[in-house]
Amino acid sequence: MEARLSQVDIAVDGVELGATLLSPAATFPGVLFVHGWGGSQVHDLVRAREVVGLGAVCLTFDLRGHERHLALKSDVSRAQNMADLEAAYDWLAMHPLVDRDAIAVVGISYGGYLGALLTTRRPVRWLALRSPAIYPDGDWDAPKVSLNADPSLHGYRRDRIAADANLALAACHAFAGDVLLVAASDDEIVPRPVTNNYERAFEHARSITSRVIDGADHAFTEKQHQTQYTALLVSWLRELVLGTREHSARQAVADAKERIKRGE
Amino acid sequence: MEARLSQVDIAVDGVELGATLLSPAATFPGVLFVHGWGGSQVHDLVRAREVVGLGAVCLTFDLRGHERHLALKSDVSRAQNMADLEAAYDWLAMHPLVDRDAIAVVGISYGGYLGALLTTRRPVRWLALRSPAIYPDGDWDAPKVSLNADPSLHGYRRDRIAADANLALAACHAFAGDVLLVAASDDEIVPRPVTNNYERAFEHARSITSRVIDGADHAFTEKQHQTQYTALLVSWLRELVLGTREHSARQAVADAKERIKRGE
Numbered sequence: 001m002e003a004r005l006s007q008v009d010i011a012v013d014g015v016e017l018g019a020t021l022l023s024p025a026a027t028f029p030g031v032l033f034v035h036g037w038g039g040s041q042v043h044d045l046v047r048a049r050e051v052v053g054l055g056a057v058c059l060t061f062d063l064r065g066h067e068r069h070l071a072l073k074s075d076v077s078r079a080q081n082m083a084d085l086e087a088a089y090d091w092l093a094m095h096p097l098v099d100r101d102a103i104a105v106v107g108i109s110y111g112g113y114l115g116a117l118l119t120t121r122r123p124v125r126w127l128a129l130r131s132p133a134i135y136p137d138g139d140w141d142a143p144k145v146s147l148n149a150d151p152s153l154h155g156y157r158r159d160r161i162a163a164d165a166n167l168a169l170a171a172c173h174a175f176a177g178d179v180l181l182v183a184a185s186d187d188e189i190v191p192r193p194v195t196n197n198y199e200r201a202f203e204h205a206r207s208i209t210s211r212v213i214d215g216a217d218h219a220f221t222e223k224q225h226q227t228q229y230t231a232l233l234v235s236w237l238r239e240l241v242l243g244t245r246e247h248s249a250r251q252a253v254a255d256a257k258e259r260i261k262r263g264e
Numbered sequence: 265m266e267a268r269l270s271q272v273d274i275a276v277d278g279v280e281l282g283a284t285l286l287s288p289a290a291t292f293p294g295v296l297f298v299h300g301w302g303g304s305q306v307h308d309l310v311r312a313r314e315v316v317g318l319g320a321v322c323l324t325f326d327l328r329g330h331e332r333h334l335a336l337k338s339d340v341s342r343a344q345n346m347a348d349l350e351a352a353y354d355w356l357a358m359h360p361l362v363d364r365d366a367i368a369v370v371g372i373s374y375g376g377y378l379g380a381l382l383t384t385r386r387p388v389r390w391l392a393l394r395s396p397a398i399y400p401d402g403d404w405d406a407p408k409v410s411l412n413a414d415p416s417l418h419g420y421r422r423d424r425i426a427a428d429a430n431l432a433l434a435a436c437h438a439f440a441g442d443v444l445l446v447a448a449s450d451d452e453i454v455p456r457p458v459t460n461n462y463e464r465a466f467e468h469a470r471s472i473t474s475r476v477i478d479g480a481d482h483a484f485t486e487k488q489h490q491t492q493y494t495a496l497l498v499s500w501l502r503e504l505v506l507g508t509r510e511h512s513a514r515q516a517v518a519d520a521k522e523r524i525k526r527g528e
Contacts, residue, residue: 003316010325012351013344018332019325019352020305022312023361024292028319041284048286049517052267053510055292055319061274061283068282080277087276088283097287242502246317253313 003249005256022252024055024245029102029125030092031237033060034085034111037133037144040067046226047106050234054241056104059092063111065144077141078114082121085114089122101125102244104237109133109190109218110144116168116198119175126240128180128233131190131218132198137167157194163201172201179208180236182229184216209236267513269520286516288319288509293366293389294356295501297324298349298375301397301408304331310490311370314498318505320368323356327375329408341405342378346385349378353386365389366508368501373397373454373482374408380432380462383439390504392444392497395454395482396462401431421458427465436465443472444500446493448480473500 002025009016031051033044041060048058062068063084065076072080093100104126107115112132119127135147136156147153163173172179179202183195192212202208211232216225266289273280295315297308305324312322326332327348329340336344357364368390371379376396383391399411400420411417427437436443443466447459456476466472475496480489 003313008355010351010355012328012347015328015333017325017328017348017352018305019323019355020309020312021321021323021356021359022309022316023321023359024316024319026290026361028288041282045284045286045517048284049267049513050510052286052288052513053506055288055506055509057285057287059283059285061281064276064279064281069279083276084274084281087274088281091272091274091283092285095285095287097290238506242317242319245319246314249313249316253309 003245003252005249005252007256020256022249024249025099027099028097029056029104029241029244030095030098030100031056031058031104031106032085032089032092033058034088034105034107034115035060035063035066036107036109036111037148038066039108039111044106047230047233050230051237054234054238055245056237056241057092057095057098059088061088074145075143078135078144078147079141081110081144082114082117085118086121089118093122102241104128104240106233107132113168116171116175118171119177120171124175125177126180126237127175127177128182128236129198130182130220130229130233131184131187131195132168132181133190134161134166134168134194134197157191160193161197163197163203166197169197169201172198172205173203175202176204177206178240179205179210180233181208181210182232183210183212184218184220184225185212185214186216187218189218267509267516269513269516271520284520286513288513289363291363292361293320293368293505293508294359294362294364295320295322295368295370296349296353296356297322298352298369298371298379299324299327299330300371300373300375302330303372303375308370311494311497314494315501318498318502319509320501320505321356321359321361323352325352338409339407342399342408342411343405345374345408346378346381349382350385353382357386366505368392368504370497371396377432380435380439382435383441384435388439389441390444390501391439391441392446392500393462394446394484394493395448395451395459396432396445397454398425398430398432398458398461421455424457425461427467430461433461433465436462436469437467439466440468441470442504443469443474444497445472445474446496447474447476448482448484448489449476449478450480451482453482
């Protein structure tokens, strides 16, 4: 996302006026939304349209086991959904409007879990996780539904888990970008110990913004909680997207002043 | 500034995932800065680099009678500086990165006066005036410096002037876009009656944001007043630029939902 500064001459009445054009790069940050298990891309569109306002390109998609590929629901594995996410990421990163050095991943629940894992496989600069789910690492190719059927999952989500004891947490531990972590105070599916594990894991993050939405359940059923989450996400992305562009413009101006000083 | 929504298919493992790309237009709003008499484009660069952060293309330039063309100072007329401004506007509006339906003009003092007049000659969507100067309409081709030498100017700037009694005020009266008007409480050059005349003239503006910076003089000599002005300007432009892009994305999403509903 490189801003450009050019000294230009503008002709008028036979003279040339000195002018300076300062423009943002012609590419935009890319924001990839990953819905939760049982969700769909439609819900993400509400947030995507606000994020487009910041000057970002948004991609939403449906994981296998949902919508068009609902028939695969009982069979689809984490490995397959991870491949879905990688394919969506690659599609977005290849888009000519997208600055591939400025890609955000925004995941909810199972989508947050996959998003965390993606950071070890693809460059992710900004990572937003709402109520990210967690599963033991084993049986990576087993049907995803079988994981939730496992009675030990309930206890696993109440445990304190070290970052090196779970691949998603290990990914967070290694993550060096900016993080938004949003938890729901009344979440029975992904209770607070899970988000606490995530929060502790982000030891090397460039920044972390961690919030708990009071009174919200896992699905953010109430409209006001949805609104609060959207506002948090958009304000976090606004700071990063606008801040990055401004930083780049600041650099371009400083470089130009330096060149003038050196008499170039 | 039209956002685009496209339904796309993303291939993975022999299936196609349903996905939606929501992207801002590949053009940016254009922001044209007009410095005051005795000023130069360099001062505007500080603000321009922040405005680039919003995702806008900024152009600053030096009016004739300044910098490279300082020798013309005693001869240059309003007519010539108006031609300078038109030339700069046209250059910006022709730039391939610029959305010519979303051009802002940001003028200070004499630059604000010229900016107000420009709205009758070129499409301006957003107009920001800081301490806009005012002059009687006559002697349009006389040297600009002769206007300030006229002893009646002092009284003219203390009078209540109707919008139809001055071309710049008439331009403001006809202006239908959004307005930011910033006055300095301790301005001796452009005292409050002038900015009050401007404010009253903007009867048909889509919105008006009018502020007085307490303790500031005409030149905004103190750093804190400069900072306040920059913050006001950037926050005003942020609302408009981001709001317009978001509105456009919202429309794109609504249109897509409508198409789906109709079974297209």
